[in-house]
Amino acid sequence: MAPIKVGIIGLSTTGWASTHHAPALPAAYKLVALSTSKADTAAAVSAQYGVTGYHGDPAQLARDRDVDLVVVAVKIAYHKESVWPAIEAGKDVFVEWPLGHDLGEARELERFAREKGVRTIVGLQARQGAAVRKAKELVESGVIGRVLSTTVLGTGGAWDAYTDEGHVHLFDQKTGANLLTIPTAHTLDAVTFVLGEFTSLSATAVTRHPTITVVDSGRTIPQTTADHVAVQGILTSGALASVHFRGGGGFTGGGFAKKGSEDFFWEIEGERGVLVLKGPSGHIQMVEPVLYHNGEKVDVGAYDPLAPTRREYEEFAKGPGGEYVDFAHAVKRHAMIDAIERSVKEGKTTTYD
Structure with a gap:
């Protein structure tokens, strides 16, 4: 072939x-x-x-x-x-990912691709990781029983008080590249892949570092995007989900989360057991976490940083039946982000399609 x-x-x-x-x-x-x-x-x-x-x-x-x-x-x-x-x-x-600057642009691109009859794929790599896929398998097997709740704490690896000139765009809300749309959205896609979509959600976001120092030039810039985001809601199963992402010291030397804290922690609480995914970065689309079942490490094979992206390509090569996500899925994820932003602005519980 x-x-x-x-x-x-x-x-x-x-x-x-x-x-x-x-x-x-x-x-x-x-x-x-x-x-x-x-x-x-x-x-x-x-x-x-x-x-x-x-x-x-x-x-x-x-x-x-x-x-x-x-x-x-x-x-x-x-x-x-x-x-x-x-x-x-x-x-x-x-x-x-993200497909577009916002929901409207994502819908426009999805519609145009559908009209032209081309196949599409979007880079949401977290769901392709071995630990995330194994977590989904274990949940669906019933080994931990009915899922009661899930909790995520993640660190973005940027959006701290410092940055460099190559990343100043991440602090401007108008660019569309921020803590919510990148690490939080990648993780939310993994959460919904494993546990199902939200039937309703509410969100809070704050900016704790309004002024950012650019270390390689010495200038300061305003931060117009949130550096802490919290999303809570009910999943289709009835389980409660709570996801909190914060900015981290990606440019202050020596890592992301503060000493003694977790860079990434995701617990899935079941009636008969617990799954935990932990890792050195909240960007689980880039750095895969380690999976534990009732405190014991689960073997998911040798770590390969290229595996999630490679698997996207492999699944796309199989044709329409492959396990990859397309522009239509990206529109749904953009709709989730739009709902989160509306909830933050209006202070209300909301939904998305």
Whole structure:
């Protein structure tokens, strides 16, 4: 069978595409093209991979007849302009989460892809991790009995009092990249994958660091996004869910959560037992947690940081029956975020579709 030929928008010398997409491509895929914003970078990286390099307008890559699947791994502000030409050209598309800047943009992209009949996939890698999938298997097996509640405490690895110039956009609410939309949303997707959707939820969010110091320039910037988010609600099973994410010292040296605290802790309480997932980062889409059943570590195989992204590609290659999430699922997750933001603003319990 001929390989699925891939073009990656955002594949540069550094960044997520270079560390978790290009090296994670399974044998069923072949990297044939890339696109970056700068000509010199495109030339250097295309030579490194031995592929066609484009720069500037993402439509150039979309028009490449040798590309079957266009992967978009750039900042959220550029998602729509990067993926739209690919959909228009009839290419299948893989877009990193979040799909769009907001719910409206996500719906627009989903509708356009559906109208064009292209296959879509969204990078929600946490649900592809071995520990999360094993937790789902154990819950569904009934080994811990009826789930009564679940509690999550996570640290974002940014959104502290300090940052660097490369991450200042994370502190501006208008960019769409923040504590809620990135680590909290990835974790909420894993929670609902294992335990089911929320039937209702309420949320609170606060900004405890209104002024941020940029360590490599010395300037200060205002933080307009929340650095603490708490979501509570009832799941379809009737179980109570509580999820609290806070910013952490990703740029203050030596880790994320404060000494003595947990970077990531997720407990699933059942009538006959408890599952706990713990790890060194609240970004469980990037760093998989360790799973415990009644205090005993569960063997889920050797740790591989590329495994969740690789599995997304493998499942997509199986066709529509593969275990991957598409733009329609991303719209549901955007609807959840929209509901959380409305609850924070209005102080009310709400729902989402």
